[in-house]
Amino acid sequence: KEVVLLPGDGVGQEIMKGARTVLETVASEYDHEFVFHEHAIGGDAIDRYGVPLPDDTVKACEAADAVLLGAVGGPKWDDMPADKRPEKGLLGIRKRLGLFANLRPVQGFGPLVHASPLKTELVDGCDILIVRELTGGLYFGEPSGRSEDGQSVVDTLSYTREEIERIVEKGFEAAQMRSGHLTSVDKANVLESSRMWREVVNEKAADYPDVTVEHQLVDSAAMKLITNPKHFDVIVTENLFGDILSDEASVLTGSLGMLPSASVRTDGVGLYEPVHGSAPDIAGQGIVNPLGMILSTAMMLKYSFGMEKEAEEIERAVSQTLADGYHTRDLDVEGGKVVDTEGIIGKVIDHLS
Amino acid sequence: KEVVLLPGDGVGQEIMKGARTVLETVASEYDHEFVFHEHAIGGDAIDRYGVPLPDDTVKACEAADAVLLGAVGGPKWDDMPADKRPEKGLLGIRKRLGLFANLRPVQGFGPLVHASPLKTELVDGCDILIVRELTGGLYFGEPSGRSEDGQSVVDTLSYTREEIERIVEKGFEAAQMRSGHLTSVDKANVLESSRMWREVVNEKAADYPDVTVEHQLVDSAAMKLITNPKHFDVIVTENLFGDILSDEASVLTGSLGMLPSASVRTDGVGLYEPVHGSAPDIAGQGIVNPLGMILSTAMMLKYSFGMEKEAEEIERAVSQTLADGYHTRDLDVEGGKVVDTEGIIGKVIDHLS
Numbered sequence: 001k002e003v004v005l006l007p008g009d010g011v012g013q014e015i016m017k018g019a020r021t022v023l024e025t026v027a028s029e030y031d032h033e034f035v036f037h038e039h040a041i042g043g044d045a046i047d048r049y050g051v052p053l054p055d056d057t058v059k060a061c062e063a064a065d066a067v068l069l070g071a072v073g074g075p076k077w078d079d080m081p082a083d084k085r086p087e088k089g090l091l092g093i094r095k096r097l098g099l100f101a102n103l104r105p106v107q108g109f110g111p112l113v114h115a116s117p118l119k120t121e122l123v124d125g126c127d128i129l130i131v132r133e134l135t136g137g138l139y140f141g142e143p144s145g146r147s148e149d150g151q152s153v154v155d156t157l158s159y160t161r162e163e164i165e166r167i168v169e170k171g172f173e174a175a176q177m178r179s180g181h182l183t184s185v186d187k188a189n190v191l192e193s194s195r196m197w198r199e200v201v202n203e204k205a206a207d208y209p210d211v212t213v214e215h216q217l218v219d220s221a222a223m224k225l226i227t228n229p230k231h232f233d234v235i236v237t238e239n240l241f242g243d244i245l246s247d248e249a250s251v252l253t254g255s256l257g258m259l260p261s262a263s264v265r266t267d268g269v270g271l272y273e274p275v276h277g278s279a280p281d282i283a284g285q286g287i288v289n290p291l292g293m294i295l296s297t298a299m300m301l302k303y304s305f306g307m308e309k310e311a312e313e314i315e316r317a318v319s320q321t322l323a324d325g326y327h328t329r330d331l332d333v334e335g336g337k338v339v340d341t342e343g344i345i346g347k348v349i350d351h352l353s
Numbered sequence: 354k355e356v357v358l359l360p361g362d363g364v365g366q367e368i369m370k371g372a373r374t375v376l377e378t379v380a381s382e383y384d385h386e387f388v389f390h391e392h393a394i395g396g397d398a399i400d401r402y403g404v405p406l407p408d409d410t411v412k413a414c415e416a417a418d419a420v421l422l423g424a425v426g427g428p429k430w431d432d433m434p435a436d437k438r439p440e441k442g443l444l445g446i447r448k449r450l451g452l453f454a455n456l457r458p459v460q461g462f463g464p465l466v467h468a469s470p471l472k473t474e475l476v477d478g479c480d481i482l483i484v485r486e487l488t489g490g491l492y493f494g495e496p497s498g499r500s501e502d503g504q505s506v507v508d509t510l511s512y513t514r515e516e517i518e519r520i521v522e523k524g525f526e527a528a529q530m531r532s533g534h535l536t537s538v539d540k541a542n543v544l545e546s547s548r549m550w551r552e553v554v555n556e557k558a559a560d561y562p563d564v565t566v567e568h569q570l571v572d573s574a575a576m577k578l579i580t581n582p583k584h585f586d587v588i589v590t591e592n593l594f595g596d597i598l599s600d601e602a603s604v605l606t607g608s609l610g611m612l613p614s615a616s617v618r619t620d621g622v623g624l625y626e627p628v629h630g631s632a633p634d635i636a637g638q639g640i641v642n643p644l645g646m647i648l649s650t651a652m653m654l655k656y657s658f659g660m661e662k663e664a665e666e667i668e669r670a671v672s673q674t675l676a677d678g679y680h681t682r683d684l685d686v687e688g689g690k691v692v693d694t695e696g697i698i699g700k701v702i703d704h705l706s
């Protein structure tokens with residue numbers, strides 16, 4: 001299997017090393033062969049090639065079986081013009097590969113339920129999957145920019161019915177494979193795009209009689225995610241709402257650093273990346289939590305390569321590492337043993353081999 | 354002082370009664386005269402006059418010294434066409450009165466820190482003011498609607514520089530009067546409107562050397578509001594981000610039902626309403642929490658009438674009622690005494706007179 005690695009910026013290199021080591025261990029344990037090709041994206045690509053998404057990178061991703069991405073962005077590139085910002089690399093590759101569905105699972109991980117800012121009984125047993133639309137909405141709508149006189153600015157939230165349909169279907173399918181409850185999040189009391197979204201959800205519901213559907217307004221959902229997280233099973237929502245709610249939902253696990261994600265399309269290559277960003281403030285210090293990235297490789301094995309068992313092995317190794325009390329600095333677990341990035345990768349590898 | 358009452362839909366009538374009783378008590382204790390004029394808005398106005406915002410209501414509000422609003426909306430009007438939805442009444446009156454600044458204070462209230470889903474030590478002592486832009490952004494941008502063939506839909510996020518400047522100034526002023534820390538929330542790594550927002554904040558910062566300013570991305574802010582709420586003092590943000598973050602921030606107080614808000618402009622009439630909605634599921638049962646509405650009247654006394662002392666009296670009466678252990682069903686306080694809407698209003702009145 002050919003895997004493209006896009007470490008990107010900030011802590012990207014450090015976490016990618018963890019992903020690679022884990023995959024190499026899995027390969028030797030299970031007799032697979034993974035071939036890795038590293039390419040540039042984001043600020044790193046701007047520095048080296050002058051653009052956030054070089055053509056070479058796109059071509060390599062299109063030819064690969066799967067893509068692993070670290071993170072992009074940082075203050076260094078803050079004053080770049082619109083088309084030379086690291087984030088354009090990430091948004092560009094999502095769009096170019098047509099990865100319209102971003103799957104973000106959020107689970108309480110054993111001892112981590114105590115690391116959550118929420119009361120333990122609320123998060124213990126939580127298991128949510130956020131299905132976020134990834135290639136539409138305010139992120140890509142045109143026009144987007146300033147008026148000629150610089151006195152006003154617009155961004156455009158646009159969706160085609162088809163774009164809404166395919167992501168809503170993903171939501172229903174995910175709910176069907178889980179406990180059969182789908183929460184669709186929108187702002188239908190204000191936005192026309194949300195009215196169409198809600199209409200499509202209601203139409204599709206007829207095709208999935210075994211799934212119970214509920215609509216929530218995004219403001220209300222942002223509250224209920226905290227007051228009653230166990231209410232949720234699968235959440236399906238548009239791009240920006242999904243961005244906000246998934247970062248928020250990270251509080252259920254104790255650290256954003258724990259969360260993996262998969263960006264997929266109906267078939268073909270997928271892109272796997274942790275939910276956290278490039279964390280420039282701690283980059284290069286060897287202390288970043290690599291588990292979100294490592295769990296993303298498990299999602300890759302499952303979704304892109306059909307290697308269910310290998311994926312579960314990685315998840316088990318991560319759980320056991322945490323159960324042994326090891327964790328990185330970002331987690332606040334009473335009586336835990338704080339180790340650095342290399343340290344935690346080593347523990348996971350120990351449990352894998 | 355002439356006060357227009359707009360009870361609206363759902364629990365609106367019930368909470369408005371509380372507001373009125375409280376104001377009547379304050380009037381007699383402090384020798385003020387408040388004249389109340391009740392008008393229709395939202396679904397109630399649709400049912401009675403066919404439109405969510407009758408001209409009469411607008412005129413009455415423009416002529417008044419202040420406006421109190423309950424809540425609008427409900428499933429009854431869900432299938433109405435765009436211009437006949439209850440929310441259009443609320444959005445319309447905010448826009449017509451030019452109320453561009455929505456102030457939403459979020460405080461831990463004595464015993465309520467235990468009712469929060471967050472660990473007590475995180476919320477104890479929290480004191481945040483959210484300054485939300487209220488008459489621009491995705492809520493009002495044009496175009497907003499479907500394509501002719503019904504196959505696509507847009508909403509528009511638009512701001513003029515001036516609109517951003519005036520709300521950002523409100524944010525700085527509020528921070529100056531409080532502990533001098535302003536967090537500006539945007540999505541500047543993706544949205545052009547957020548780039549302008551951030552630019553304006555940086556420019557204005559020069560005029561407020563005593564305020565420390567920080568920028569946060571909305572996804573990250575949604576997380577940090579929960580992991581470290583005491584970090585925040587004043588948050589300034591655009592309309593939709595403010596909507597989402599303020600509902601989310603309600604978890605710090607234990608119930609959305611506790612939160613008041615003030616919608617103001619540079620001078621003149623202001624509109625005061627609780628942050629919660631019309632709650633159709635519990636309407637008419639006499640169990641709604643009226644404290645968000647009652648605390649909104651305190652904001653009215655302070656901001657529109659300069660009656661600082663009277664406002665503090667109301668806040669004190671609410672605190673004492675809670676300290677006595679009385680609360681409505683929406684709050685989960687160990688050992689508390691659950692009373693109904695009338696009951697809690699009565700307790701507040703006892704502490705006022």
Ligand SMILES: CC(C)[C@H](C(=O)O)[C@@H](O)C(=O)O
Pocket residue numbers: 072073087090091243275277542543572
């Ligand atoms: C870096 C940024 C453009 C990105 C997004 O907003 O999608 C990130 O926050 C994410 O959630 O993957």
Ligand SMILES: CC(C)[C@H](C(=O)O)[C@@H](O)C(=O)O
Pocket residue numbers: 189190219425426440443444596628630
């Ligand atoms: C009812 C709705 C239109 C409104 C809004 O989104 O502004 C409400 O959620 C609020 O926060 O006041």
